[in-house]
Amino acid sequence: MxxxxxxxxxxxxxxxxxxxxxGIDTVDVLLRVNLPSAGDELGGAALAxxxxxxxxxxxxxxxxxxxxxxxxxxxxxxxxxxxxxxHLASGLDxxxxxxxxxxxxxxxxxxxxxxxxxxxxxxVGGGMGVDYAHPDRRFDWAVYGRGMADLxxxxxxLTLRIEPGRALTVYCGWYVTEVLDxxxxxGEAFAVVRGGTHHIRTPATKQHDQxxxxxxxxxxxxxxxxxxxxxxxxxxxVGQLCTPKDVLAGRIPVAELRVGDRVAFAxxxxxxxxxxHHDFLMHPRPGFHYLDA
Ligand SMILES: Cc1ncc(COP(=O)(O)O)c(C=O)c1O
Numbered sequence: 001m002x003x004x005x006x007x008x009x010x011x012x013x014x015x016x017x018x019x020x021x022x023g024i025d026t027v028d029v030l031l032r033v034n035l036p037s038a039g040d041e042l043g044g045a046a047l048a049x050x051x052x053x054x055x056x057x058x059x060x061x062x063x064x065x066x067x068x069x070x071x072x073x074x075x076x077x078x079x080x081x082x083x084x085x086x087h088l089a090s091g092l093d094x095x096x097x098x099x100x101x102x103x104x105x106x107x108x109x110x111x112x113x114x115x116x117x118x119x120x121x122x123x124v125g126g127g128m129g130v131d132y133a134h135p136d137r138r139f140d141w142a143v144y145g146r147g148m149a150d151l152x153x154x155x156x157x158l159t160l161r162i163e164p165g166r167a168l169t170v171y172c173g174w175y176v177t178e179v180l181d182x183x184x185x186x187g188e189a190f191a192v193v194r195g196g197t198h199h200i201r202t203p204a205t206k207q208h209d210q211x212x213x214x215x216x217x218x219x220x221x222x223x224x225x226x227x228x229x230x231x232x233x234x235x236x237x238v239g240q241l242c243t244p245k246d247v248l249a250g251r252i253p254v255a256e257l258r259v260g261d262r263v264a265f266a267x268x269x270x271x272x273x274x275x276x277h278h279d280f281l282m283h284p285r286p287g288f289h290y291l292d293a
Contacts, residue, residue: 196239
């Protein structure tokens with residue numbers, strides 16, 4: 001059942017050599033294609049890996065050039081072409097995802113018919129959109145499911161696979177950090193939190209405000225000066241790093257936020273800790289807590 005998704009001729013040749021060295025007879029391969037013809041469907045994508053010049057996948061002509069390496073007895077030895085893979089973009093809504101999947105499946109079937117390949121599988125990738133500005137607006141899985149079911153009927157000989165990422169996991173993680181300081185500069189309020197973009201680089205990378213909730217602490221203030229706080233005012237939440245890019249959310253109105261309160265950043269279950277520059281300034285790492293539902 002293992003499948004290798006291969007993105008270049010070099011990778012194909014390396015895979016063939018590794019399989020031969022290991023004495024493996026058959027290796028099932030899906031070639032990853034970058035389809036310029038699907039480019040029109042990707043207009044709304046947050047991030048495009050294909051549909052235009054890109055290091056991801058093979059151009060359609062390069063796929064055709066690789067076919068001799070995948071025919072039985074060909075130069076690719078144990079490699080066997082099972083199908084086509086494409087992951088062209090992230091951040092598409094359900095109708096756009098279905099349109100992209102249709103473009104990939106149609107292209108794969110024509111390729112198969114043109115060369116008599118008998119392709120049986122098409123993996124249409126992930127990229128189901130998530131909306132950081134509106135965490136309650138979720139990807140419409142029902143519309144997507146109906147569209148994919150129709151597509152599967154149109155391509156009855158093909159197994160269609162998907163590989164969703166963030167739309168499944170992003171809502172399952174929270175990043176909680178403590179407010180260390182609150183200050184004003186030029187009339188604007190800033191709250192400095194213990195963590196920062198070295199723990200959750202997502203807002204800096206994607207240039208958005210990470211959605212959050214304030215968790216008001218109930219600990220009494222034990223210092224002999226007034227507790228720094230903001231009330232009914234927009235506040236920018238920043239980390240402790242020595243860069244103005246260490247911003248988690250900008251000018252967000254809050255009813256109340258005080259030093260010692262905690263801020264729980266939502267949508268931290270995908271591309272959060274894993275894409276962050278953990279060792280910038282060598283600050284401590286956060287703790288990880290896994291909850292059973
Ligand atoms: C090949 C491939 N498949 C699937 C995904 C998942 O994408 P997403 O999290 O947008 O669903 C990615 C993410 O970059 C990817 O590179």
